[in-house]
Amino acid sequence: MEEFHIDILNISAVLLAAYFGGVAIRKIGYPAILGELLIGILFGPAILGWLEYTESIKVLAEIGIVLLMVYIGMEIDFRDLKKASWPGLLAAFGGFFVPFFLGYFAIIWSGGTPISGLFVAIAIGVTSLATKSRILIDLKLLNTRIAYVLMAGALISDTLALVIFSGITNFAETSVVNIRELLIIGSKILLFFGVTISIGVFVLPRLGKYISRSGIKNSTAYFTLILIVAFGYCELAELAGMHSILGAFMAGLFIKGNLFPKNISKELNKAFYDVSIGFMAPIFFVSAGFFVDVTVFQTDLGLLILITFLAIVGKIVGTALFYLPSKNGWREGITIGTGMNGRGAVEIIIAEIGLEMGIIDKTIFSILVFMAIFTTLTVPVFLSWTTKWLRKHGELVYMDERKGILLLGVNQLSLIIAKYFKDQAPVTLVDNNRGMAEMAEKSGFKSIYGNVLNEEVWEELKPDNQSTFIALTTNAEVNLSAAKIAGGSFLIPEISVAASSEKTVEQESGVKYFSNTSVLNDEWLQLANTDQVKEESYVVKEQMDSTTWMKTNKIDTIKSLPVLIQDKEGDYRLFHSESTLEEGETVVMFSKSKS
Numbered sequence: 001m002e003e004f005h006i007d008i009l010n011i012s013a014v015l016l017a018a019y020f021g022g023v024a025i026r027k028i029g030y031p032a033i034l035g036e037l038l039i040g041i042l043f044g045p046a047i048l049g050w051l052e053y054t055e056s057i058k059v060l061a062e063i064g065i066v067l068l069m070v071y072i073g074m075e076i077d078f079r080d081l082k083k084a085s086w087p088g089l090l091a092a093f094g095g096f097f098v099p100f101f102l103g104y105f106a107i108i109w110s111g112g113t114p115i116s117g118l119f120v121a122i123a124i125g126v127t128s129l130a131t132k133s134r135i136l137i138d139l140k141l142l143n144t145r146i147a148y149v150l151m152a153g154a155l156i157s158d159t160l161a162l163v164i165f166s167g168i169t170n171f172a173e174t175s176v177v178n179i180r181e182l183l184i185i186g187s188k189i190l191l192f193f194g195v196t197i198s199i200g201v202f203v204l205p206r207l208g209k210y211i212s213r214s215g216i217k218n219s220t221a222y223f224t225l226i227l228i229v230a231f232g233y234c235e236l237a238e239l240a241g242m243h244s245i246l247g248a249f250m251a252g253l254f255i256k257g258n259l260f261p262k263n264i265s266k267e268l269n270k271a272f273y274d275v276s277i278g279f280m281a282p283i284f285f286v287s288a289g290f291f292v293d294v295t296v297f298q299t300d301l302g303l304l305i306l307i308t309f310l311a312i313v314g315k316i317v318g319t320a321l322f323y324l325p326s327k328n329g330w331r332e333g334i335t336i337g338t339g340m341n342g343r344g345a346v347e348i349i350i351a352e353i354g355l356e357m358g359i360i361d362k363t364i365f366s367i368l369v370f371m372a373i374f375t376t377l378t379v380p381v382f383l384s385w386t387t388k389w390l391r392k393h394g395e396l397v398y399m400d401e402r403k404g405i406l407l408l409g410v411n412q413l414s415l416i417i418a419k420y421f422k423d424q425a426p427v428t429l430v431d432n433n434r435g436m437a438e439m440a441e442k443s444g445f446k447s448i449y450g451n452v453l454n455e456e457v458w459e460e461l462k463p464d465n466q467s468t469f470i471a472l473t474t475n476a477e478v479n480l481s482a483a484k485i486a487g488g489s490f491l492i493p494e495i496s497v498a499a500s501s502e503k504t505v506e507q508e509s510g511v512k513y514f515s516n517t518s519v520l521n522d523e524w525l526q527l528a529n530t531d532q533v534k535e536e537s538y539v540v541k542e543q544m545d546s547t548t549w550m551k552t553n554k555i556d557t558i559k560s561l562p563v564l565i566q567d568k569e570g571d572y573r574l575f576h577s578e579s580t581l582e583e584g585e586t587v588v589m590f591s592k593s594k595s
Contacts, residue, residue: 018282040289064280073252088152094322099314128344166242200254338382409473463490
């Protein structure tokens, strides 16, 4: 038996390279996997040769694929389908099948085999929205119909790609051509979905209830159970003749809501994220870069350009054409097509499996990797252009149901702010202190008692109805954690927090600072509670940003706290770090009264 050696130094170097590659690429608004791929290409055998593809890297990468697919499944929220199911279905089908057929015939035309053409077709048809949160936040699109269609479209497209991919791998391994064997393969696939869905719907919920009643509170035990269920689903997929990644994906779909109590789901999600996205997946993506052959730019540049061109045009045009029956307009269809144009994790996984199985060669694999990089780079640029185009024609549709304002933290300051907002939008306050929540109720506001970091509390808060989330507790970490949930899980468009320092706000979260002060601290709350805070108004004399306005008016942030801006129509909005003040508007400010 060959000795298995774990090269700790090489693994550490791969992880370190993945980390810096991911950090660098996220700085400019792209997903970490692009940086990890590029680092793998640069430092791997393709160019510098500093990193090696060892047996230990191979094992960790293979486990990483499984855990990544489980996590992708766990992150899917079927509420996204409900918000834009019909338009999302149209966008998914058009955005998948048109580039699918174009990619297939391109490979056949270039002399490839039909089975390799199918693999390329799937890779081209896949949609990745790994960049969606940051891009949608930056372009102020979270509260638009586009955001919901993109979410639904990507979910359907990736699920469709995985199902077709599994069928093709089954066929590729058996090389079946007679009807009898094809029927057997089809029956296995149907049986797999029947068994896995039945387990997910009927068995896992009962198992979860049994575990909850048993009183087990050890998150490590639940984490182990997740792995057992995930690997069990992978084995079912293998028994059905399909690739294990489909089993991992199916496991993720059912694990999140059915297996463990909601009160520990957040902790488990974070732990699983750290292991999969933080450790295993980066090793896979860096190692994927090891197999890229950069000489394709010399030997097969024409095919690379053709595949990339067909991927971009097929995705955008296909989405727009199929989107027409939605009656939402052809411009919106093109815009959604540009948003769905990126490829990512699923595409790279499919491509590497095809390379490993010998279905595609290193040249085609390299072309698919570069195609994924180039198409993903186009997303923020093209989506920015097309949304400006929609705005120009007055066709950017906002979701009307989002009108509410959600305030985290009940105190005298938040109650004063709620007072200003209550006539223009429904206001809800939430606090983990029952007495404070009851105080808000007595003040005439809807108030909910509970920990906003728990998923079940959000169900009561009805986040789909909220247009603004303001975190005003004195705990900056709680404010930021809640803000990430509000934006990342529920797509609340406007998010502002009270944080102790600008550096504490992660760029990915898209949150803004409450006011331009360094901290909303206990001193301000104590002053408000003892009626030592007075409200003042300042009329804006010319257009400028909030920071410039404060410097121009020599606002002392120790003595004054700008809070709201009232526009010329009388509506209020929060004063934050990125506010633009128009001439004639009024700034409402809290000041410390002399005692």
